[in-house]
Amino acid sequence: MKIWLDLANSPQVLFFRPILKELERRRHTVEITTRDYAQTVSLANRYGLAHEVIGQHGGRGLAGLITQNYLRSIMLARWGSKRKFDLAISHNSYSQVVAAALLRIPAVTLMDYEYQPLNHLCFRLARKVIVPEAFPQILLKKFGAGSKAITYSGVKEQVYLADFMPQNGYLQQEGFPANAPLVVIRPPAPWTAYHRFENNLFDQLLTHLAEGNDERYLLFLPRLSNQGDTVSHLANIHIATKTYDGPNLIYHADLVISGGGTMNREAAVLGTPVYTVFKGQMGAVDRYLMDKGLMKQIETAGDIKQVKVEKHTKPQAHGRDISIVARLTDLILAA
Numbered sequence: 001m002k003i004w005l006d007l008a009n010s011p012q013v014l015f016f017r018p019i020l021k022e023l024e025r026r027r028h029t030v031e032i033t034t035r036d037y038a039q040t041v042s043l044a045n046r047y048g049l050a051h052e053v054i055g056q057h058g059g060r061g062l063a064g065l066i067t068q069n070y071l072r073s074i075m076l077a078r079w080g081s082k083r084k085f086d087l088a089i090s091h092n093s094y095s096q097v098v099a100a101a102l103l104r105i106p107a108v109t110l111m112d113y114e115y116q117p118l119n120h121l122c123f124r125l126a127r128k129v130i131v132p133e134a135f136p137q138i139l140l141k142k143f144g145a146g147s148k149a150i151t152y153s154g155v156k157e158q159v160y161l162a163d164f165m166p167q168n169g170y171l172q173q174e175g176f177p178a179n180a181p182l183v184v185i186r187p188p189a190p191w192t193a194y195h196r197f198e199n200n201l202f203d204q205l206l207t208h209l210a211e212g213n214d215e216r217y218l219l220f221l222p223r224l225s226n227q228g229d230t231v232s233h234l235a236n237i238h239i240a241t242k243t244y245d246g247p248n249l250i251y252h253a254d255l256v257i258s259g260g261g262t263m264n265r266e267a268a269v270l271g272t273p274v275y276t277v278f279k280g281q282m283g284a285v286d287r288y289l290m291d292k293g294l295m296k297q298i299e300t301a302g303d304i305k306q307v308k309v310e311k312h313t314k315p316q317a318h319g320r321d322i323s324i325v326a327r328l329t330d331l332i333l334a335a
Contacts, residue, residue, distance in 0.1 A: 092109050184253040
């Protein structure tokens with residue numbers, strides 16, 4: 001088949017990388033579009049993916065988000081109209097699902113967060129909806145997925161980390177101190193449709209970490225460049241100025257703290273201690289990992305005291321199953 005894959009956010013590059021390889025191994029032709037947002041384009045380039053950048057993120061304002069998604073849908077429809085695709089695939093790319101509907105291309109959307117408002121749109125327009133087993137069934141019906149929904153076991157991060165092999169000497173190669181605990185910190189994304197407010201707990205935790213007396217290396221990964229400006233006054237904070245190999249960075253870290261979701265789940269899958277400071281509605285997949293003891297949540301200022309910064313023995317990655325890639329690819333192609 002001739003397949004159209006749209007990558008609208010950074011984690012989607014990692015998620016679809018092994019699926020893309022499996023599709024190509026099965027002799028399908030795949031063309032890729034990307035959105036200029038966060039590290040999406042730089043990651044696609046890092047992994048050598050041939051892609052065309054179309055559209056950008058709408059920023060923090062709701063009007064900007066709606067406008068940019070509308071404009072991108074039109075641009076994608078124009079781009080796709082010349083290519084005669086048999087199938088469109090994305091991880092809930094609203095713009096692609098709309099464009100595919102306009103072009104009458106069967107669309108498959110994958111999703112793992114039940115509180116995204118635009119699930120109502122994507123799930124209704126897609127021919128098939130693929131979600132983790134933890135996704136609440138009642139909400140699949142509410143969002144219009146109904147009999148179109150198919151589930152897979154585990155979490156999506158297990159898909160693209162299934163073949164992960166840690167790189168020897170990674171810390172030294174990247175210039176991180178070998179003996180100091182490495183703490184990887186990712187701020188919230190308050191401009192997203194499902195998380196539209198500031199997170200004071202994250203700010204308090206960041207201050208607490210920066211005031212630690214012991215040697216520690218705090219690596220702050222801004223989602224947008226101006227986020228780095230807000231923490232530059234804190235001691236021991238190192239603001240990332242490049243795109244790192246995410247899985248290797250998280251595996252070799254001694255602690256991960258994030259106000260988002262994907263990086264937390266990656267840490268949980270790879271066995272790195274992780275705290276979530278996410279203040280939106282906690283997704284079922286995150287609760288699934290917390291129930292397994294693979295992730296902890298900071299809910300109050302008092303919880304900050306439980307966060308320990310220390311060197312961590314690197315375990316085997318949790319739940320690695322390379323066959324999950326082929327199984328998920330089978331579900332996608334069955335549309």
